[in-house]
Amino acid sequence: MRTLDSRHTVAVLVLPGVLPLEFGIATQIFGMEPQYELVVCADDQAGPVLGPGYMITTDSGLEALTIADTVIIPGYEDVDARPSVQVVDALRAAHARGARLVSICTAAFVLAEAGLLDGRPATTHWQNADQLRRRFPKIDVQPDRLYVDDGDILTSAGVTAGVDLCLHLIRVDKGATAANTRARVLVAPPQRVGGQSQFIEQLRPEASGESLAPLRTWMLGNLARPHTVDDLARRAHMSRRTMLRRFREETGTSPMAWLVDARIDKARQLLETTDTPIERIGRVTGLGAPASVRAAFHRHLGTSPQGYRDMFLHRAMVASGLRTGSEPSDVA
Incomplete structure (x- = not known):
């Protein structure tokens, strides 16, 4: 993997049904950093990515993943939708050659589909954590984490936790000063550590019976x-x-x-x-x-x-x- 002595390429992989806020987090944070080169890519066969009231056109197909130092996958709506074989193969190949893979929110499911989270700790939005655990029992799902940094694969919870994770990446790559500067521009907390819990609506579980x-x-x-x-x-x-x-x-x-x-x-x-x-x-x-x-x-x-x-x-x-x-x- 290239170091930040040269331009560090960040590929944002857009999947069908991408959540626009999560997409915007990745592109805004890394698109404004001069030491990063941002490219937005999608499955070659997918065409423009459509959503309710928006259309995202991409710079590249999956070939961007062959040169990216970091691959960021924003969350998407339908976690039951299976990614294409081409997407799965491209993610596996990127990981095998040493690229850093990052999921925001529900994008943990595509990493799971590729088998890249097996035996690893990972998180996703708290509303989807049980489903991730049921479908992929080999993953150490940690639903109370804002994000999990497992070295070459990082996963985050939803929305603002994606901001936390992207700032964490800048902190790892470029130091605290650079991360704090970007946080001020975003009007975001400069650092919320991954171990801080997601703030779910209530801790106590809902009851499924009425006798008590x-x-x-x-x-x-x-x-x-x-x-x-x-x-x-x-x-x-x-x-x-x-x-x-x-x-x-x-x-x-x-x-x-x-x-x-x-x-x-x-x-x-x-x-x-x-x-x-x-x-x-x-x-x-x-x-x-x-x-x-x-x-x-x-x-x-x-x-x-x-x-x-x-x-x-x-x-x-x-x-x-x-x-x-x-x-x-x-x-x-």
């Missing part, structure tokens, strides 16, 4: 109270063993694990919409002392409560018209 729905509703209304498995079983009018079995059947997890996720979900809501102190949030959600709240956030989200608040509070206020200073009730 009243118990779960009561738990959500009483997050601040201490709970034990025996107490929950008595409230459900079941034996401990039966309650544990049914809870797992309906949610896929244990009552106490579900409770922790529910408490963190409530804490996230308060961090996004209020300026309530961490100490009070720990009390009303049942997470406990500030140190316990911080430990729970680092363990489940890969960031601190304050880091989470800094990232989301302003956006939530602008969107909803809320003002800081509102306090939650003592009943979570």
Whole structure:
């Protein structure tokens, strides 16, 4: 592979149904960097790539992958669509000769189809992570990661995580100063490490059964109270063993694990919409002392409560018209 002493060629491979935002991330970030040479390519037989309200014409066919130092594949809509044999062969050949392969969002599926993620850690958008794991069980799917750098193959979650990964590539290639400069131009955080979690809508799993729905509703209304498995079983009018079995059947997890996720979900809501102190949030959600709240956030989200608040509070206020200073009730 060529080094950045010469122009580093980045080939953006456009697949049918490409998501325009993910495509724009790759082309804008690397198209504006003078030490990179950007080429947009597609399957020779595909013609212009069409989407709802847009058409992308490309500079090259798959021959661009024979010279690219880095191949970036933006996400695409239909993850069930199989890539062409030509695309799969071109990706395998590019990897074999030493090119760096990068997927954004759902493009992890095309790398998986090529067998290039077998035995490797990888991520994709959290909504598609279970499907990636089911279809390709040899992959170490890590759904809570923003991106995974596995050396010559890198994968990211959706949309803004693609920005994080592209900035990470610049940081690896050219150093922190260059990456921070590009981040300022994009008005993006200069560095979110790949180990930081994707911020899914809620941590607690949706239930597939209703027999323990009243118990779960009561738990959500009483997050601040201490709970034990025996107490929950008595409230459900079941034996401990039966309650544990049914809870797992309906949610896929244990009552106490579900409770922790529910408490963190409530804490996230308060961090996004209020300026309530961490100490009070720990009390009303049942997470406990500030140190316990911080430990729970680092363990489940890969960031601190304050880091989470800094990232989301302003956006939530602008969107909803809320003002800081509102306090939650003592009943979570």
